[in-house]
Every structure is written in C-alpha cells, then in structure tokens.
Amino acid sequence: MSGRLESEPIARRDFLGLAGLWTTAIAIGGALLGMVRLPKPSVLPEASRRFRLGRPDEFPPGTSKVIAGQNVLVVSKPQGIAALSLVCTHLGCIVSKNEAGFSCPCHGSAFDGDGRIVAGPAPRGLRWLQVSAAVDGRLIVNAGNEVDPGTYYRV
Amino acid sequence: MSKSGIAIFAENLRALPRHLRESFVRHDRPVSARSRSQAVFSNLFLHIHATRTHLQSLRLTATFGLGIAATSCFIILLVTGVLLMVYYAPSTSLAYDSMKDIHFVVPSGRLVRNVHRWSAHLMVVVVILHMCRVFYTASYKTPREFNWLVGMGLFIVTLALSFTGYLLPWDQLAFWAITIGANIAGSPRELTDVLGITAYFDPGGFSKQLLLGANEVGQDALTRFYLLHVMVLPLAFAALIGVHFWRIRKDGGLGRPGIAQTAAGKGADTDPNLPTLPADAPTKTYGLMCVVAGKTAATDLEIDETVPSWPHLLRAELVVFMACVFLSVVLGIVADAPLKELANPNIPENPAKAPWYFLGLQEMVSYSAFMGGLIIPAIVVVGLGLIPYLDREDDPPGVYFSGRNGRAVALKSLLFGVTAAVLAVAVPVNFGWLRNWFPDISQLWVILVNPGSLLTAAYAAWSIRTLQKTRSTRLAAIALFTCFVAGFLITTYVGMNLRGPNWDFYWSQSDWPAH
Numbered sequence: 001m002s003g004r005l006e007s008e009p010i011a012r013r014d015f016l017g018l019a020g021l022w023t024t025a026i027a028i029g030g031a032l033l034g035m036v037r038l039p040k041p042s043v044l045p046e047a048s049r050r051f052r053l054g055r056p057d058e059f060p061p062g063t064s065k066v067i068a069g070q071n072v073l074v075v076s077k078p079q080g081i082a083a084l085s086l087v088c089t090h091l092g093c094i095v096s097k098n099e100a101g102f103s104c105p106c107h108g109s110a111f112d113g114d115g116r117i118v119a120g121p122a123p124r125g126l127r128w129l130q131v132s133a134a135v136d137g138r139l140i141v142n143a144g145n146e147v148d149p150g151t152y153y154r155v
Numbered sequence: 156m157s158k159s160g161i162a163i164f165a166e167n168l169r170a171l172p173r174h175l176r177e178s179f180v181r182h183d184r185p186v187s188a189r190s191r192s193q194a195v196f197s198n199l200f201l202h203i204h205a206t207r208t209h210l211q212s213l214r215l216t217a218t219f220g221l222g223i224a225a226t227s228c229f230i231i232l233l234v235t236g237v238l239l240m241v242y243y244a245p246s247t248s249l250a251y252d253s254m255k256d257i258h259f260v261v262p263s264g265r266l267v268r269n270v271h272r273w274s275a276h277l278m279v280v281v282v283i284l285h286m287c288r289v290f291y292t293a294s295y296k297t298p299r300e301f302n303w304l305v306g307m308g309l310f311i312v313t314l315a316l317s318f319t320g321y322l323l324p325w326d327q328l329a330f331w332a333i334t335i336g337a338n339i340a341g342s343p344r345e346l347t348d349v350l351g352i353t354a355y356f357d358p359g360g361f362s363k364q365l366l367l368g369a370n371e372v373g374q375d376a377l378t379r380f381y382l383l384h385v386m387v388l389p390l391a392f393a394a395l396i397g398v399h400f401w402r403i404r405k406d407g408g409l410g411r412p413g414i415a416q417t418a419a420g421k422g423a424d425t426d427p428n429l430p431t432l433p434a435d436a437p438t439k440t441y442g443l444m445c446v447v448a449g450k451t452a453a454t455d456l457e458i459d460e461t462v463p464s465w466p467h468l469l470r471a472e473l474v475v476f477m478a479c480v481f482l483s484v485v486l487g488i489v490a491d492a493p494l495k496e497l498a499n500p501n502i503p504e505n506p507a508k509a510p511w512y513f514l515g516l517q518e519m520v521s522y523s524a525f526m527g528g529l530i531i532p533a534i535v536v537v538g539l540g541l542i543p544y545l546d547r548e549d550d551p552p553g554v555y556f557s558g559r560n561g562r563a564v565a566l567k568s569l570l571f572g573v574t575a576a577v578l579a580v581a582v583p584v585n586f587g588w589l590r591n592w593f594p595d596i597s598q599l600w601v602i603l604v605n606p607g608s609l610l611t612a613a614y615a616a617w618s619i620r621t622l623q624k625t626r627s628t629r630l631a632a633i634a635l636f637t638c639f640v641a642g643f644l645i646t647t648y649v650g651m652n653l654r655g656p657n658w659d660f661y662w663s664q665s666d667w668p669a670h
Binding site for chain 2: 039040041044045046068069071090091092093094103104105106107108117118119120121123124
C-alpha cells in the first residue's frame with residue numbers, strides 16, 4: 001500500500017523546503033535576468049543620418065567638398081557623384097584630406113584618394129555612402145547606408 | 156538628607172563630558188599594552204589592523220607604504236570627488252561650462268579639481284608599484300593567491316575609474332579619448348568583419364552600445380560614464396578593498412621571511428615562548444591581543460619582535476597618508492588639470508592622446524585595435540592572475556627577487572624586455588609593416604601578426620626559455636613579469652614623448668609640423 005511512499009528518498013519536510021528554496025532562487029534569478037537587459041538600448045537616440053546636399057550643379061565634375069558637421073566628403077567626377085565617410089574605420093577619429101589621400105590623426109592610418117587602406121592599423125577602407133536624389137532633384141546622402149567603393153551616382 | 160532634583164541634574168551635567176567620552180571610548184588611555192590593543196580592536200575603523208605588528212612589516216623597505224598610499228589616494232579622491240559633484244552637471248550642454256565654473260569661479264574649486272586629478276594619477280602610479288612590490292617579494296604565494304586576484308580586480312577598477320573620469324569634462328581631450336576607447340570595445344568587429352559573421356554575431360557592436368548607450372559618444376554615454384564613475388566603480392572598489400584588507404589579516408599579515416605558513420594562513424599553533432593562559436581568563440580577547448598563546452586569528456607572532464599597532468603602525472600609516480595629501484596638494488598648486496576646448500565631434504585632437512598610463516595600450520592599438528586593445532590586455536590580465544596558481548614554489552615571502560638568482564634573472568629580463576620593445580617600435584617606424592610590404596595582404600594577417608602580438612610572443616618565449624634553463628617557475632614568473640614591466644615602460648614612453656601628429660614618430664616635440 002505504501003510502496004510509493006517508502007521509495008521516497010527525502011523527507012516531505014525537506015522536499016517542501018528545497019522546493020521553496022529553488023522556487024525563490026529561480027524567481028529571483030529570472031527577474032534579475034530580465035533586468036540585466038536594461039542597459040542594452042533598444043532604441044538608439046540618433047538624429048537621422050540622411051541629409052541634403054543641394055542641387056547637382058553645385059558640384060560640377062572635379063569638385064571635392066567636405067560637408068561641414070557631417071564628416072562626409074563629396075567627390076564629383078565625370079562618371080557621377082560619390083560621398084565618402086571621413087570617419088576612420090580604425091577607432092572613429094576624423095581623417096583629413098591631403099595630397100596622397102586621407103590620413104588619420106589618431107593612429108596614423110593612411111588611405112588613398114578612393115579611400116582604400118594604404119598603411120596603418122585600420123582594418124578596411126573608408127566607407128562609401130549612398131547618394132540619391134530627392135523628387136525636386138536635389139542630392140541626398142544617406143550616411144547610414146554604405147555602398148560598394150567606386151559607386152558613383154549619375155545625375 | 157537626599158539630594159534635590161536640581162543637584163542631581165547639576166551633578167550629571169558636570170559629569171556630562173566624562174560620560175560622553177566613556178560611552179564613546181571604552182578603554183583607558185592607550186599607554187599600556189592592554190589598552191593599546193583595546194584601542195585597536197574596540198574601534199570599528201581600526202580593528203582591520205592586528206593589535207600588534209611585526210617589526211619587519213614596519214620597515215620602510217618591506218612595503219614602501221604603497222598599499223596604504225593607494226588607499227590614501229582613494230580617500231582623497233572620494234572627498235574631492237564629492238566636492239566636485241556639488242557643481243558638476245552631467246549633461247552635454249552643461250558639463251563643460253560647469254567644469255569652467257569649478258575651475259574659474261567656485262571658491263577653491265580649482266584646487267579641489269587639481270588635487271582630484273593629481274591624486275588619481277598618483278593612485279595609478281602607486282597601484283602599479285604596489286603590484287610590483289608584491290610580485291617581486293613573492294607575496295602572492297600560498298596562502299595569498301586569492302588576495303593577488305583581489306588586487307588584480309582593484310587594479311582594473313582603478314583603471315576603469317580613471318577612464319570613466321576622463322570623459323566627464325566634455326572637452327576635446329575627453330571626447331576623443333572616449334571615442335577611441337569605445338571603438339576599442341567595438342573592435343571585435345575587425346575580426347567578425349574579416350570572417351564575414353558580423354551580421355549574426357557582433358560582440359563588438361554589443362559591448363560598444365552597452366558602454367555608450369548609442370553608436371556615438373553623446374548624452375547617453377556621458378550619463379553612463381557618470382554613473383560608473385561616481386557610483387558603481389567606487390562602490391566596487393570599496394567592496395574589493397574591504398576584502399583585500401580582510402584577506403591580509405586572514406592570510407597571516409604581511410608576508411615576511413622566516414615565517415612557517417600553512418595553507419590556512421596560520422603559523423605554528425603553539426609558541427612555547429608565550430605564557431600559557433590562566434584557566435579563568437577570557438580566552439578570545441587575550442588571544443586576539445596576542446599577549447598569550449591560545450585560540451587566535453592567524454598569528455604566529457614572536458612576541459618580542461612585535462610592537463603594539465597603536466601607535467606604531469597607525470603612525471606609519473598617518474605619515475604615508477599625509478605624504479599623499481602633501482604631494483597631491485603641492486602638484487595641484489603647481490600644475491593645473493588640463494581643460495581643452497569644448498568637445499567637437501568634427502575635429503579630432505591631433506595627436507589625440509589618452510592619459511599616460513593608457514599610452515602603452517594606445518601604442519599597441521596603433522598596430523591593431525583588436526589585438527592591441529583587447530586580446531593583448533586580456534592575455535596580460537589572465538597571465539598576471541594565473542601567476543600564483545602556476546608558480547607553486549615555496550619561496551619565502553618578503554625577500555626581493557627571492558634572492559641572487561632572481562635578481563640576475565630580473566636584470567637580464569629587463570634588458571631583453573627593453574630591447575624587444577624598442578625593436579617592436581623601431582622596426583615599423585623605419586621599415587613599415589605588413590601592409591606597406593604586401594599591399595594586398597589579407598586583413599587577418601594584419602590583425603594577427605603585428606608588432607604588439609610579436610612582442611607578447613617574444614616575452615612568452617623568453618619566460619619559457621628561462622623556465623627550461625633554470626627549471627624554476629618562480630624565476631620564469633620573474634622573467635615574464637619583468638618583461639611586461641619593461642614593455643609597459645617603453646611603449647608608454649614612446650606614446651608619451653615620441654609620437655606626434657598622425658601618431659608619427661618624432662624625436663622631439665619641436666620637430667612637430669607647424670599647423
């Protein structure tokens with residue numbers, strides 16, 4: 001009759017105690033696990049990375065112009081218009097333009113005129129950004145969208 | 156005739172100062188051995204000390220007071236930090252102005268800020284020296300392995316405190332140092348990009364976002380760094396320092412030569428020189444005072460070689476504390492903490508240099524962010540932490556370099572370490588590196604084979620060679636530790652003095668191009 005009870009390895013009191021302990025531990029652990037997600041932002045408070053450049057005829061072939069405040073270089077060539085990010089791919093400093101291309105003030109990465117990595121610790125070349133035109137024909141750069149190097153927007 | 160109520164009151168009033176004192180201090184004037192012991196162990200703040208201190212532990216060369224100096228700096232930083240918090244506003248639009256207010260308007264604000272800055276620098280120096288002292292005197296050995304780990308934790312928290320404090324002024328220096336630091340946290344992307352798995356597995360992006368609360372350094376980053384700097388890290392530091400002190404006591408006090416130790420940190424259980432305990436004596440108290448033998452916390456004190464901690468140890472600690480205050484205040488009067496222009500996300504400082512103790516790291520980072528900023532520091536930290544567990548030889552603690560052989564190995568390792576570090580800097584400066592030689596080389600090679608990782612490998616090889624030659628893990632540990640100290644010194648010096656705009660090499664700042 002009491003076969004099942006006899007095979008029980010622990011006393012009822014111990015079982016209830018342990019069950020209570022583990023329930024508490026799992027509840028607290030689960031709650032903590034939920035809370036440690038808090039520091040990971042689910043929404044990033046950033047301004048839009050898209051900005052207007054202006055009319056295409058402001059950038060005749062041959063111009064290259066740094067857009068103030070955006071850290072973007074706009075290059076216009078016969079084959080079209082391209083935008084290069086001036087943020088160094090190494091550790092995020094702003095590269096400056098020189099005769100040979102670009103150089104980074106922080107750790108000496110050097111890039112050629114097309115943003116290809118020439119020397120230094122940067123893991124890759126400068127980012128090329130998407131250029132497009134709005135309905136009114138004005139150019140738009142989307143600094144959040146990277147395109148393949150050598151992509152020119154034909155007006 | 157009984158006294159009147161007024162008379163009783165007057166009598167109590169007269170006795171008020173005495174009763175106040177007696178309720179506060181529960182022992183006689185600390186002139187006898189007994190009352191001096193009581194002065195220490197009946198006081199919450201003093202009872203982390205043993206009641207008696209070994210004369211060898213009091214010698215200047217035993218510790219140079221470095222641990223107490225680090226604690227002193229921490230106390231100075233707490234006090235000045237709280238004062239700075241009165242005016243500092245952790246917001247991107249107010250932070251810089253409030254720093255200027257503190258510096259130029261607030262009464263004595265300038266001095267408080269300078270002292271805060273200088274004692275922070277002093278603390279980093281002292282913590283590094285303290286670590287060297289503990290290592291070279293073999294004071295990490297059984298039973299002190301765990302306290303070595305706690306010390307490593309304190310070292311890391313110290314550096315984290317400096318790093319988080321660096322952003323708060325919100326000037327150019329702060330902004331770009333933190334941009335670089337946050338991108339180092341994000342540098343595992345270098346590897347995941349090469350392997351093409353960033354879209355699925357992006358630990359770099361995750362840790363960077365966790366640190367900054369955004370993708371760029373902005374208000375969220377400032378909020379987080381402020382929280383870490385004034386709350387999380389100081390609390391962690393205080394907790395760790397408590398454990399550190401407690402373990403010093405539990406591990407048998409400062410290591411010193413000629414002390415027989417067991418794994419439990421206890422010395423010989425009974426010392427025949429001590430008088431035995433009268434049967435009716437309150438065992439615990441007299442035992443703690445180390446006046447008689449009996450049940451005591453880890454002690455094996457030879458009674459005639461110890462002095463009461465009050466006043467001898469406390470006086471020594473006070474001297475160290477005052478020296479730290481003096482040094483910080485004098486430096487704070489002589490030299491101002493820097494405050495550059497307001498942070499400008501469009502124009503980086505050129506050169507953008509981290510504080511001096513991170514410049515060795517920055518030199519490594521200038522070869523590869525992922526290797527130099529994360530992997531090599533991780534190897535160094537893990538390697539340092541494992542030293543007491545991999546070197547199990549029972550050299551007596553408290554002997555510098557563990558004797559003549561150790562001194563010779565340390566000297567040779569210093570030479571090797573300096574030479575290797577100089578080469579690691581000089582070769583890329585003069586001849587370029589992989590990318591200059593093979594322009595189309597895979598990025599994986601650039602990450603893995605750089606002067607920093609080669610230097611680390613050379614140090615490991617040197618240590619293994621020492622181990623093979625001497626068959627002593629202690630000597631191999633001395634070789635490795637000395638090499639890393641040499642590497643740290645050389646790369647820090649190069650980063651500080653020989654790097655100019657674009658991180659180019661210049662022998663002197665006067666050679667920097669004018670701009």
